[in-house]
Amino acid sequence: MATIADLLDERSIDLSLSSGDKDDAIERMVDLVDASGALLDRDVLIKAVRAREEAGTTGLGDGIAIPHGKCDGVDRPALAFARSDEGVRWGAPDGSLASLVFLIAVPEAAAGNEHLRILASLARSLVKADFRNQLLAASTPQEVREVLAGISA
Secondary structure (H helix, E strand, O other): OOEHHHHOOHHHEEOOOOOOOHHHHHHHHHHHHHHOOOEOOHHHHHHHHHHHHHHOOOEEEOOEEOOEEEEOOEOOOEEEEEEEEEEEOOOOOOOOOEEEEEEEEEEOOOOOOHHHHHHHHHHHHHOOHHHHHHHHHOOOHHHHHHHHOOOEO
16 A cells, blocks of 8 residues: 655655745745656646635644645646744644645546545644654654655555
């Protein structure tokens, strides 16, 4: 069974995101998807992710944001992860700044609601403080992937 780590290329991990602005952070996250080789059209993916944000924030609280987009801007499901020491204003209900940000990108033609399965898997793990602390403590992209290896996609 595929895991979340299988969707996350080490090149799609940024452990020092320096952006306090959500729009800039989205662009940087899309660039991380590009590093994985899954990106077909940067502007299409950015537009899809921003449209989803306009429908309602993907800032979940507890320092977590999971922006996502379903569009023809990617050729396969892909994930990017960024950690921000200063945090990004994401409009979370609890007012917290996002320090752990996952971007989910899936093709428009992806079977069913694959992005929702990925989102649900991540969210179930991210509600656990121990799991969040492991991501905050990871010092390399490989360590991030190891933390995520136990989560089914």
